[in-house]
Amino acid sequence: MIELIVVLSVGAVLFGIGIYGALSQTNLVMIMMGIELMLGAAMLNLVAFWRYLHPEEYSIQMFVLVGMTVMALEAAVGFAIATQRFRTKGSVEMEEASDLKE
Amino acid sequence: MGGNFIIVMNIIRLSILIILGLGAIWFAWRVFMTSSMVRSALSLLASMAILGMMFLVMEAEFLGVLQIMMMATEMSIMAIFMMMYMMDPGGMGNMDMSHQKKLSIGTSLVAGAMVIVAVSFSNWETIATEVPTPAKQNYDLGMELMKRSMMIFETAGTSILVAMIVSTATALPFKNKKDD
Amino acid sequence: MMWMIIGIGCLVSIYAIVVLERRLVYKTWEFGYPVAAFASYFIQENVKPRKRDKTFYETAPILFITVAVLAIGIFPWAESSVIANMATGALFFNAALAYIMVALVMAGWAPNAVYPMIGGWRFMGQLIAYSMPIVMAITATVMRAESMNMMAVVESQTGLWNIVYQPVGFLLFYAASLALTFLPPFDLPNAPGELEGGVFAEFTGTRLLIFRLGRIILIFSLSLGITHFFLGGWAGPFLPGYVWVFLKTILVACSFFVVGNLLPRFRHDHTLEWSWKLATPLALFNILWVGILLLL
Numbered sequence: 001m002i003e004l005i006v007v008l009s010v011g012a013v014l015f016g017i018g019i020y021g022a023l024s025q026t027n028l029v030m031i032m033m034g035i036e037l038m039l040g041a042a043m044l045n046l047v048a049f050w051r052y053l054h055p056e057e058y059s060i061q062m063f064v065l066v067g068m069t070v071m072a073l074e075a076a077v078g079f080a081i082a083t084q085r086f087r088t089k090g091s092v093e094m095e096e097a098s099d100l101k102e
Numbered sequence: 103m104g105g106n107f108i109i110v111m112n113i114i115r116l117s118i119l120i121i122l123g124l125g126a127i128w129f130a131w132r133v134f135m136t137s138s139m140v141r142s143a144l145s146l147l148a149s150m151a152i153l154g155m156m157f158l159v160m161e162a163e164f165l166g167v168l169q170i171m172m173m174a175t176e177m178s179i180m181a182i183f184m185m186m187y188m189m190d191p192g193g194m195g196n197m198d199m200s201h202q203k204k205l206s207i208g209t210s211l212v213a214g215a216m217v218i219v220a221v222s223f224s225n226w227e228t229i230a231t232e233v234p235t236p237a238k239q240n241y242d243l244g245m246e247l248m249k250r251s252m253m254i255f256e257t258a259g260t261s262i263l264v265a266m267i268v269s270t271a272t273a274l275p276f277k278n279k280k281d282d
Numbered sequence: 283m284m285w286m287i288i289g290i291g292c293l294v295s296i297y298a299i300v301v302l303e304r305r306l307v308y309k310t311w312e313f314g315y316p317v318a319a320f321a322s323y324f325i326q327e328n329v330k331p332r333k334r335d336k337t338f339y340e341t342a343p344i345l346f347i348t349v350a351v352l353a354i355g356i357f358p359w360a361e362s363s364v365i366a367n368m369a370t371g372a373l374f375f376n377a378a379l380a381y382i383m384v385a386l387v388m389a390g391w392a393p394n395a396v397y398p399m400i401g402g403w404r405f406m407g408q409l410i411a412y413s414m415p416i417v418m419a420i421t422a423t424v425m426r427a428e429s430m431n432m433m434a435v436v437e438s439q440t441g442l443w444n445i446v447y448q449p450v451g452f453l454l455f456y457a458a459s460l461a462l463t464f465l466p467p468f469d470l471p472n473a474p475g476e477l478e479g480g481v482f483a484e485f486t487g488t489r490l491l492i493f494r495l496g497r498i499i500l501i502f503s504l505s506l507g508i509t510h511f512f513l514g515g516w517a518g519p520f521l522p523g524y525v526w527v528f529l530k531t532i533l534v535a536c537s538f539f540v541v542g543n544l545l546p547r548f549r550h551d552h553t554l555e556w557s558w559k560l561a562t563p564l565a566l567f568n569i570l571w572v573g574i575l576l577l578l
Contacts, residue, residue, distance in 0.1 A: 006123060040149070051230070075180065080268065092187045141338075164373070170380075174380035177384075
């Protein structure tokens, strides 16, 4: 019981730090780091649920695998966008990306 | 004798989890507080590897080792992209790389607090004490992937393929026909 | 008693690897060389670069040697002696090797100098490219054993070693091990003639000693890996199991140095191109090959 709450609280704090990073940073790569932290916190919670609530349910472990896949995909597509943006505009600062509004 | 041993083991495991969790939080905090970009990416790596160790403590051996392995590559790639695209990768110029501070601090505090409140006031079901052995876990996870959840796993594979194509197509330079 | 023999065996084989490297690369027998090098690095002055990244400068050598030692821990030495009998041993070997890259990226970044940084980033590209064939070759051996436990992998090779069962996988694993230990012809990150020592250029004294010792242990652990994944581990006639493990390991390490003497250093773009365009498809073919053989 205490272990589950401890692990879930760690996940919650990591999620909060991730949100702070994703909202406050101006650089695309730093924003991606915030998102990775949030996904990591989600995976931690999933493993905790598997361990302490349903150790016989393997779909939870499989969901963690899907979460890792999503992390890798997010990184790949994000880096591709960053590369293209740097090539055309010369920077990946998100405050200069307001031209995407139009 | 047996009961005492189990209690001691539980206390040891709980303290290891708390120490690792504090370490993960500390490194996650360092990610956004340092101005050297390689340090920032490697702090994230340390945070994620500590999460992997927490998986190991929670007896999910395959997932823990996989997490530790995948994050090493992913975060090193992140470090080199930071070096390439950041204005001030070494952190020598003391630039402030953040904006909308109040909003983000407020949102993160509210979100974290809400989750913690939800965690501490939920009525958890009975806590499992025994988990299958790692070998059985590997076997059953493989069976799960190949039987019931095969479609989901295949979809994940296909989305990896799509993401590879998309990222290659996006990252290719524009070619102007006049320049050829 | 058993563990003492194994520990002494490890030390003796590391000593033998150093001496044999001197013999095969520089053509001289120097039995005192390991001791002399150890002592000279110990009393050498520690010259530190200005404006270095202090944390990474201290962490990188220790991380390097730690993961090299950790990678040894999962291998069995004889029928029933293994330090960590993990159910995911083969995957753990990969995970440990991935941190070699992290250590070298740190070591390249820390001294705040040009050549080490180029060496570090080069090694990153090289290792990412060559960890694909390693992971896939290990996957094929694990498929045959139907378990990621190293004991099961070795026991699955009784009768027919994996080097005969999946020769393509062995060749890929061998080439990728050369790339991972950055031995010639893949010694791009610390190419002596080109980058003036590369990632190790700014490290002196005890830190350089730890790096060089870690490299020898890394060669030792990858040779152990080849021995266990492809050469049947402790299997062999007449002698006890652990003697065979050490013999095979030392022979594989010697073959690394011989191959390095025969080939010129590859260009960086060629190493990456061959890995992604040639080795990765071949590794997938190897997985298919083993799958077909298993179903027959």
